Amino acid sequence: MKDKKELAKKLTKEMQQADQLSNLEEMLKNNVIEFELKGITYRVRQPTIKERQEVKREKNKKYLELLNDDSYLFQEHIIEKLEKKGKSIAKMVEAMNKLQEQIERLQLKLAEYGNAKEKDNKIITDLKLKIFELMEERNLISMKKAELLSGSIEDTLLEFETTYFAYLLLEKKEGDNWVRVFNKYDDFLQCQDNSLMSKCGNYLGLLLFSSGE
Amino acid sequence: MSNIREENPLRKLARSQKWQSLYHKAKEIASIHLFRNQEDFSKLQITFLSLLEEYASAYFDLLMGEDLISEEVIRDWIRLQSYFLYKSKHRKKLKLDKNVNNKQFTDRIVFRRRSKNREVNNYGK
Numbered sequence: 001m002k003d004k005k006e007l008a009k010k011l012t013k014e015m016q017q018a019d020q021l022s023n024l025e026e027m028l029k030n031n032v033i034e035f036e037l038k039g040i041t042y043r044v045r046q047p048t049i050k051e052r053q054e055v056k057r058e059k060n061k062k063y064l065e066l067l068n069d070d071s072y073l074f075q076e077h078i079i080e081k082l083e084k085k086g087k088s089i090a091k092m093v094e095a096m097n098k099l100q101e102q103i104e105r106l107q108l109k110l111a112e113y114g115n116a117k118e119k120d121n122k123i124i125t126d127l128k129l130k131i132f133e134l135m136e137e138r139n140l141i142s143m144k145k146a147e148l149l150s151g152s153i154e155d156t157l158l159e160f161e162t163t164y165f166a167y168l169l170l171e172k173k174e175g176d177n178w179v180r181v182f183n184k185y186d187d188f189l190q191c192q193d194n195s196l197m198s199k200c201g202n203y204l205g206l207l208l209f210s211s212g213e
Numbered sequence: 214m215s216n217i218r219e220e221n222p223l224r225k226l227a228r229s230q231k232w233q234s235l236y237h238k239a240k241e242i243a244s245i246h247l248f249r250n251q252e253d254f255s256k257l258q259i260t261f262l263s264l265l266e267e268y269a270s271a272y273f274d275l276l277m278g279e280d281l282i283s284e285e286v287i288r289d290w291i292r293l294q295s296y297f298l299y300k301s302k303h304r305k306k307l308k309l310d311k312n313v314n315n316k317q318f319t320d321r322i323v324f325r326r327r328s329k330n331r332e333v334n335n336y337g338k
Contacts, residue, residue, distance in 0.1 A: 017222070024222050029248055031255040046253050110292060111299030114281030118289070128291055132218050139217070207255040 033203040037196055041173040042181070044203045051168050055161060062160045066153045075152040082148060092145045099138040106131050163188065165208060170200045220290045223257075227264035228287060233272065236265045267297070
């Protein structure tokens, strides 16, 4: 009975993975990603040159707006203020670099085991675990650093750019045509549909910003 | 935070026989394309292309009988990354050694050339 349960669990996991892979293959096929939500077909696509120019123009406007707003600071100034409050970004960077050095040292050791089989060499598993632990530690510091610097002018501009692209590039199918979901950038910001926002953000990220790695 | 201990599905696809053979065919035959779009690639496609190249190079090394690589290493992303890191450091070291050797060789040539010049000058006298 236990075996059957485990088998079912294993099969479900494999099916989910296969599903994930076929979804990914679908996304890879083109530089446009289509998805369905509540019976509506949506897509996000690559921006045209004109759209990129529009984003650049709007970003510049936003930059000037932020420059005139005293409640926004450049990262550099936030770093100085943090130093005074006992939080050192430089030390965080140093810690990340040290961790990276340790990771690479262990990786070089791991590589020397070459074609040895992991099941016969516990040290391979131990080295891998240590590397993963260090990588997680490094990523955690990186996330903390990003959190401390969020709200800076640079960060706000990046967020503006992403959301402006999302407003321009999210389209829905109407008959044979694709039309923009939002008429104005403000309409996009007011949107209450969290699942649409989250899917749009994820897919747009894969098209324009992050690598999926 | 994504789970770094698990292999990214994009890597799984890139090392699959299907995509590796498509990649090789697309390199050889111009009419075979990996994607519907042939320009303006998405970030995801660009990453996938570099992973396809990474795994193609790993399989090539395996075929060439490189010591430190095996199917098991190729299936394990952290071991594969470690293998490439080792290879790049090793190559850098080899390059450095080669540069030192070349420098010694060049020094020797310079020395010999000088002495040759002297000889020429002597003959000139």
